[in-house]
Amino acid sequence: MNAKHSEAAARFIQNRALEEWHNETLFLVRKKRDSQAITLPEWEQLRQLASQIKMHTITHLDKYLEQFALRAEANGAIVHWAKDAREHNEIIHALLRERQVGKLVKSKSMLTEECHLNPYLISKGIEVVESDLGERILQLMNKPPSHIVMPAIHIKRQEVGKLFEEKLHTEKGNSHPDYLAHAARLHLRNEFLTAAAALTGANFGVAATGDVVVCTNEGNADMGTSFPKLHIVSMGIEKVTPDYQALSVFIRLLARSATGQPATAYTSHYRKPRKGCEMHIILVDNGRSDIIGNPDHIQALKCIRCAACMNTCPVYRRSGGYSYTYFIPGPIGINLGMLKSPGEYAGNVSACSLCYSCNNVCPAQIDLADQIYKWRQQLDSLGKADRTKKLISGGLKYIFTRPGLYNTALRLAPIINKSPRFLIYNNLDAWGKGRELPAFAKESFTQMWKKGKIKQHP
Template sequence: MSTETKDHAALADDFNKDEDRVDWHDETLWWIRQKRDKAVNKLPDWELLRATASAIKNNVLSNLSAYLQEFEAKAQNNGIIVHWAADAKTHNKIVLDLLNAKGIKQMVKSKSMLTEECHLNEYLENNNIEVIDSDLGERIVQLAKEPPSHIVLPCIHKKKEEIGELFHLHLGTDKGNSDPQYLTETARQHLRNIFITRRAALTGVNFAIAETGEFVVCTNEGNADMGAHLADIHIASMGIEKIIPERKHLGVFLRLLTRSATGQPITTYSSHYSKPRDGKEIHIIIVDNGRSKQLGRADFRNSLKCIRCGACMNTCPVYRRSGGHSYHNAISGPIGAILAPNLDMEKFADLPFASTLCGSCSNVCPVKIDIHQQLYKWRQVIVQNGYAPAAKKAAMKLMSITLSSPFLYHTSGKAGRLVLRFAPFAVNNRFNPWFKQRDMPAPPNQSFGEWYAKNR
């Protein structure tokens, strides 16, 4: 799939060519949003929990350098080996070196958006290491040679018939059988064999506790644990922002995370890794990759509070109708749109504009990130840095001049009513995109201003 040259609008346009599929995608995600609503409404303390989680994360960001060092010391004390990676390249190199040192050629990996961000699989494959993703959804997109389209539901864009076909091709299931129970059982058998035979397992990290040096991994499938407890070496990759100060804070975050994500009261497994098994190794790689830079952007730093629940995607009316791949970034949806420009402002200049600024994302966010406000602010930064299309710049300049002058406004308004040339929604007049699927408002005989002058 080539997404390199197309922006969000163009990719969303492609996605919308099949309206039934858009409806299906929208309804599926809306159903998850409804499950979330049902779950959170059972907790009278919900808004207090959100406020508390937000305040804990503010504390984390304000004291992050100390917390990271505290975590490192405690983890080392527990017998965990800690590595630091300033960027994706270093992270990938550390993983490769660890595998090479043990002569390991195959690794099993549970969900880690960070490794998606670092394009670890690609890198390892280029270095003759086979990686198998063990989360069912991730395994499905891996077989399809696609990136995940959602951080919690990696193959939410795929229909079961397509998955049945993939499994038939790669795992030998019966052609035409797309029963989820049957396909899941097949994946269970296939991956069980992988878990049993892999000597290295990589997992993500949901929370790393500064106070104790332990880290927590949450899954429903149990795939992180199956990998880690059967392997000789467990590598856990974490962004610097995964730190929380104290163990008791898990009480707050674990109450919020899964209710926000899927409406479950908690994930099936919330595994607390503190020490390696006798004779085995746990390695933690602490990764920056642009995060410390984002920390320095006062308007955008609190995007680092994100706990990757995906609620903003499920609620986003644009995400639901454009699909995760339209964001052409490892992390899609509203949160992806405020994280990505920090990594590459030019490449992701389109993402903050892929929103109506409706604000629903900020309301569901369990750590109260002001996502829609940051989308607005990124738009300003992107334009100021020169990444706005020239035609748009010219149109905006003209609009600014017109609207700053009552005379020009009234003159062009008269003309504008006939052709709607002036209207804010019609400034981008390339192929008159308004008119393609919508009628224009019927032009009135006179403006309100003209009526007022005559009648009052």
């Protein structure tokens, strides 16, 4: 699929009220992030440290992964290595099959989305229950997340109310968030108590101690792992961090950047399996080790999945997660998609105004907008350049390199002011959709300068 972002976005903005709400709500989250950041005078220093720690870790990843695996195994966990999504899914299925697990309860993991784990396990006859409220809503709706931290941000309460009426037998017409969240608490409580295995992602893996660190607000990862005999952790290899002092930098940045909270309600450290239980950690590469060798895009590996870049992005806020073809939307998703498969995901690189707001909020100082710019320069060689834009660029280059022609064109430009609308605003002119062209001045700056009409301030 290579649908253009603009075409999908046009569908999203047909619902003006939802678009407006989506835009304002996410910008509110961005502002909450700002109000947290200003409480710490060392905020910018923390961002710089985070970036430096990540660059160090990524470029010494073999050492830290070996150390992490060694420590985790000394603590009693079992470490598996998966080259790609297929290996990851097969390892999990084998673990579940060997223990005859019928039901797996999951907390939120973008990596398992990346690996398409749920459909794989379901096809093998395993019941998979998402336990994050947003993820559960979407799972029951059979829809993918549209945001990596607030997965159901595009769904209205009435839709959730209707869904729960049908699936959880809640009161008819009651769509109050308190009521619905409480219904979900009761429903998922039962799932936690009856699942035979739990799967969590990992926000961080600490090399010095072997800890897996998981941050949630709901406590769903904690409830999930408190009852069954088996805990499986899916962890991308870039999630390893050297030690607790490095971790403290990321923990201080993560929740503040993500939701504007000083910390998530739960920051859980899984060091050993529960007594008499098993803990399996799957370290997943799935293309990450190749990115280390890509100097233009290596910084994508610094990402801690906070979604601050999405919340601040004017294009994301007004077009929604489904307008992007990669499962992670927004600035980081544009880049990760291109690293996964440029042919498939090139349509997303136009979803950027190069305003650079993402660079300025990213807690790990990823050069997100610079990377998007670089991808755009490669579109032609990938055979993905927009033909209309290419034609216009070629034409403009011809004019800009010929001063005589340029001046003539400029002198004639005011004609457009009096041209009929259908000549200016038509399907060939994407710019003119939804906005008005400013009037061309009668005289160009050069003409005014030559006539002495420009006064210089002393």
